[in-house]
Amino acid sequence: MDALKSDEIRQAVRQQYGRVAESGGAGCGCGPTCCGTPTASADTLSQGLGYTADDVGSVPQGANIGLGCGNPQAIAALKTGEVVLDLGSGGGFDCFLAARQVGDTGRVIGVDMTPEMISKARAHAEKGGYRNAEFRLGEIENLPAADGAVDVIISNCVINLSPDKARVFREAHRVLKPGGRLAISDVVAFALLPEAVRKDMTLYTGCMAGASLVSEVEAMLQECGFTEIRVAPKDESKSFIGDWAPGTDIAEYVVSATIEAIKPAT
Template identity: 40%
Template sequence: MKTDNELKELVRQKYSEIALQDKATNAASCCGAAGCSTEVYNIMSDDYTALEGYTSDADLGLGCGLPTQFAQIKPGNTVIDLGSGAGNDCFVARAATGVSGKVIGIDFTPAMIEKARTNAEKLGFNNVEFRQGDIEQMPVTANVADVVVSNCVLNLVPNKDGVFKEIFRVLKPGGHFSISDVVLVGNLPEALRKDAEMYAGCVSGAIQKDVYLELIRVNGFENIIIQKEKPIIIPDDILLNYLTHQKIAAFKNGTTGIFSITVFAQKQEQTAGCCAPGCC
């Protein structure tokens, strides 16, 4: 079993490689981790092209939802994108905040930061910045963000509880997040669950849906809403790397499911005498 630091280093290495791949390679795989499927369709990602601010050079096909579409971003907002990659969600968020707002992308892969900064310079955006850092210890002061977004990233982080604590810290009172992520219902076959390559591909790093939602609740968030949910179907030619044909059939006919969910939650407004986490 790999340690948390070993898993994080694996993700850093894989996403450094992904930064150099084209979108078609990434989109035909599981979160871009391995271009091993011969079935030509996107396993997880949704279509961003109709959203204002979409920039094709920043779209690596790595997401599992459209969190910025649901994030209720307003002009002048400060938005933080966790695991910002080449900047796709940041540029969509910037279209919503306008020139009076600010967007901060955080990613711990240097190659992604470089690619995102290059894209921002090409677009001439001076209110979008990218900071290299760990989302478990964000390089951002407390109570600075109106909105936090993230797309298919928290499932890659071993310490998800720590990330939700950090999201709570950086959000202003009354601020909110909209996060797309991969979750499970039921238990994955052991071969899938323990394989490190599948961890970098989002699946074995996912946790149970009810545990995920409970982590949000216990970290002080309220008004928790699932804005969108869809099943994730892994093609047989990927599953055959881990399971026999018989086990694949049992897996598909069982009660286990892999889902993409987009979740909204809010940090409560600060009130006199409030003693909730982070507001005193």
């Protein structure tokens, strides 16, 4: 984290995912070759991450860019009427799935710092008639949401991109209602990343070099006041993470994981 300056990281991430949004990005995965030739469709990639064919077929065409590393919907247990906040909402894929689950009495808010992604998601929402979903331009370290306004926070392979993850979790704790919960898929490290990897901006924007150790994630969540913390690495994800950076041994250091936690009710 110290190897790269925060502003430099944010600028690089914003530029990278702005290019992804403008290019369509379908089937690129989270690796650094997102703007190259896709090796698989976004729908195929998403089904490999745990989404169903019904999931990928139910959202507006183009909303699924294939940028995830898991399926936060699988652990979110969303209920009718809940307010959901998606950190790094991209083209809106997870937001639209969540909107279907919370229904007309619920609400979904997507936050992304890339203007091109926000424009893309808003267009999809308009096209699909999602009146219970909105998209706000902002940084996940400074969430454009009120204190205690959200029941559930979801996120898919985004927090690893932040240069200040502790602040992200503090913001998440702030905006959650008492009893609110985190349901996150992200990339975490299970071994210390070599300095050369941490300094590689391409690997950073590709969702690998910024990964925190599992123990660090747990500590950050605990310091914020979260309880019932569970970080569950998925060893099977090493296969697709290796494809994100061919010719490297990055899968020997990072893995996809689900991250769950609760903001205490009192």
